[in-house]
Every structure is written in C-alpha cells, then in structure tokens.
Amino acid sequence: MRYLLIVSHGTFAPGLHSVLDMLVGERDDVLDCCMTSDMGAEAYVQKLEETVAPIGADDSVFLFGDVIGGSPLTNAMNVLTKKGIMERLTVFGGANLPMVITAAMEADEDDATLKERVIAEGQAAIREFVLDLGGDEDEDL
Template sequence: MIGVVICTHGAAGRGLVQAAEMICGQQAHLAVVSYEMGETTEALRQQINKSFASFEPLSEIFVLTDIKGGTPFNVMVDIIRDAPQYRLVSGVNLPMLLELFINRDNLGLDALTDKVLASGQKGIYQYTVSNEDADEDF
C-alpha cells in the first residue's frame, strides 16, 4: 500500500479527507497535516516528518498539497527533494483524492500519479445552461 500525506493551509485537507471517506470509506496509512496561521515552517516540518515516520513499514508515499508555491508545498519540496519514493502533487481536489484512495493499492507511483492528475483536471468543469438543457431532468 502507498501511504498518503495531505498538507494544506488550515483545515482544508481535513475537510477533503472527510468528504472522500464518506464515499470511499475510512482510509489506512493516511496523515493530514495542517499548516495553521502563525505556525513556523520548522513546526510544520516537524509535523510532516512525524507523519512520514508513522509510515515506517511503507516505502512509497503520495503527497498532496493545496497550492504550488505555498508554505506546505515549499516545505514538502525541501523534505522530499532527493527521495524517489515520494510523489508530490499540488492543487488537491476531491476528484484527485477519490482517485488516489481507489487506486493506491493497485498501481505504482508513476501510474497512480498520472491517474490522479487526470482526475483532478477532469473534475474541473463549468456547467452552462442552454435552451436544450431547460427541458432535461438531471
């Protein structure tokens, strides 16, 4: 099994996990790290390292952060820079998380990363009303 660490500003990660677990069920080997207002980057680094250590028997970890260039992302980059057994993807959304939870037991890191990225992109959609839609039931 591939471990999962979700690191976001505030409670965003916890909310996404709660929603995903409503659909996929409770997940093992999962850590959510929240970067709180006023927290130092060193304190965040310690939380992340502790979450990684909790996965000791696992060799591969998939990491999701909220935004590229944000503190959670930057600290993760610094920690995993030279570690090929980790994957880091930013821009976490619920479709990505569902894809990850569903497939992390069946796919390797590279294939899983491709699926997670594709699901995240496909999950972004703009609905526009047209005259043809007016009479349809959804």
C-alpha cells in the first residue's frame, strides 16, 4: 500500500487532510501529523510515531511537508527511516492541495509517474489570479 503522509507546522496538515476528505472522501491511506506551538520536538516525534504506526515494512510513502528543511518534515523522514521505509519514500516540500489531491486520485499509478504528476499539479496551481477590470460598462460580469 502507498500511504500519503502530510506533516506541518501549526494546523496546516490536518486542515489539508480535512479538505481532501471533503473532496475525495475519507481514506485509510492518508495520515497527518502537525507540530503545534506548544509542542517540543520529543512530543512531536512521539505523536508522529503513533501516526505512522499503521505503515508496514512493505508499504511506500509519499510524504508532503509544508516547508523543506522544517522540523516536521525532517523528523518525519527520520521516523520513517527508522521504520525501514527510506527506499520507498518520496518527499515533497511546499505541499499544496492540488498536489495531495493528485496523489490521492491517481493512487494506482507507479511511484515515478505519480511523482511527476504531483509536482506538475503543484507547480501549475501556483500563479497569480488576475481579474480583468476593463472599463467596458456594457459587459455583463
């Protein structure tokens, strides 16, 4: 099984997970863990170990973090390495909703193909939204 693990500072990870559940339905293969402001590194690692307990030795993981190099992501990588998952771990930083939706909706794809699609969707979602506020008063909005 391939798991999607979302980790973050604050409540970004559970929020992203919640929106994913709304859009694609609840799934057993999506996990989240967040590091809150009142939590030290040890408490976060303990919570993370509990979160990833269902992941088995033969499973793979797509790990989504809010910030590359941030404590939630680096600690998640360490915990998964201790579980023996490193060879089947794909790590993404700067996670956004389109990336996670793609990973969830195209779960049947092989890891390499899915990785390319996740990155492409994440990049495509980042752009400026520009309104055309032209002065033509006769046009309907």
